[in-house]
Amino acid sequence: MIGLMRGRIVTQPPEDGNAAPSGCVIPDERARQGVEDALATQQVPGLLARLPGRRRIDVEGMKAQLDPQDTAVAADLAVARRVLTVEAEALNTLARSLDGQFVEALDRLAAVEGRVVVTGMGKSGHIARKITATLASTGTPAQFVHPGEASHGDLGMITAADAVIALSNSGNTLELSDVLTYAKRFAIPLIAITAKAESALAEAATVPLILPDAPEACPMGLAPTTSTTMMLALGDALAVALLERRGFSASDFQLLHPGGAIGKRLLRVSDLMHDGRELPLCTADTVMSEAILIMTECRFGCVGIVDAERRLIGIITDGDLRRHMDPSLLNCKAGDIMTASPRTIRSSALAAEAVAFMNTSNPPFLCVFVVDEAGPADAPVGILHMHDCLRAGIA
DSSP: OEEEETTEEEEOOOTTSOOBTTEEEOOOHHHHHHHHHHHHHTTOTTSEEEETTEEEEEHHHHHHHOOHHHHHHHHHHHHHHHHHHHHHHHHHHHHHHOOHHHHHHHHHHHTOSSOEEEEESTHHHHHHHHHHHHHHHTTOOEEEOOHHHHTTTGGGGOOTTOEEEEEOSSSOOGGGHHHHHHHHHTTOOEEEEESOTTSHHHHHOSEEEEOOOOOOSSTTSOSSSHHHHHHHHHHHHHHHHHHHHHTOOHHHHHHHOOSHHHHHHTOBHHHHOBOGGGOOEEETTSBHHHHHHHHHHHTSSEEEEEOTTOOEEEEEEHHHHHHTOSTTGGGSBHHHHOEESOOEEETTSBHHHHHHHHHHSSSOOSEEEEEOTTSSTTOEEEEEEHHHHHHTTOO
């Protein structure tokens, strides 16, 4: 018999004594499939031969073409794929099981005037912390309360204006009892996430959300794996559904995520642009000797030309100066040198959009004037330099 033990393929005589001359049967379907998939992926020829009713592996051929490390990799991949498959199937079952109870839970959470308090013990507690963070970062004020600490004073963190989401796979976690009693006493909405419909938690809940019956991915069926994955996914579903109900936008998201990669991706032109006295502007009648001084003082390598109503009608860049370089340049008017109808960008545009706009224009440029859609047409409210974006980590 061939099997997978401690990352190796081992053989022993089959019980029926009917071993094939050059192969041995793999009785464990999962192990067999894992080895077979790995061998097929590695495109190792001649190792698998189909015999009536069984798959057999040419052990001698395997020894000749695979080293022990290859078989260990095959075993590890088989386990990993099994775990992911079991959990993915459980999530699909969970999605199909959602009904009016989920909508009622959303209604309760959306109506909360205070905070959503999330609680759980052990692995469920770790998941509860993640759900708390997701709710808070997507516009639903939330906090985690440890059930053990709740029994020693932290129940005071929960008010009558709040709602509680309690997680427990068994639904009979002893440490949650004081939280449940407190919620019932003060008529605080209680959303339960549990796998047991007849548990103490489900029976005490205002709205019980029952997880479908699904095996844990652990081979012993003991370690919380599939169950915690379903809890986490259900928490995400609640958070995102609430987000969409409230019309939570990218701008709202950026307010709560000013740092990190997410914050950088959501920075807007208005967050980085220069305005006020830093704007290099002059009128079309300004002589070039003065316009060049403005360009030099503001250090953007350009000056914007505005009309009497302060609308942007042109731009003069370093390139324009080089193209018009002659002894009479300093006495010319800015309107004679400028390039008319310069390109602009909205102040509400993402900074990443501005970078793409400057890079993909023909020819590319380093500065762009910023206009405000809500203000007068073509009136510049700022200027953005490519270096501003690069310093902010946007490339």
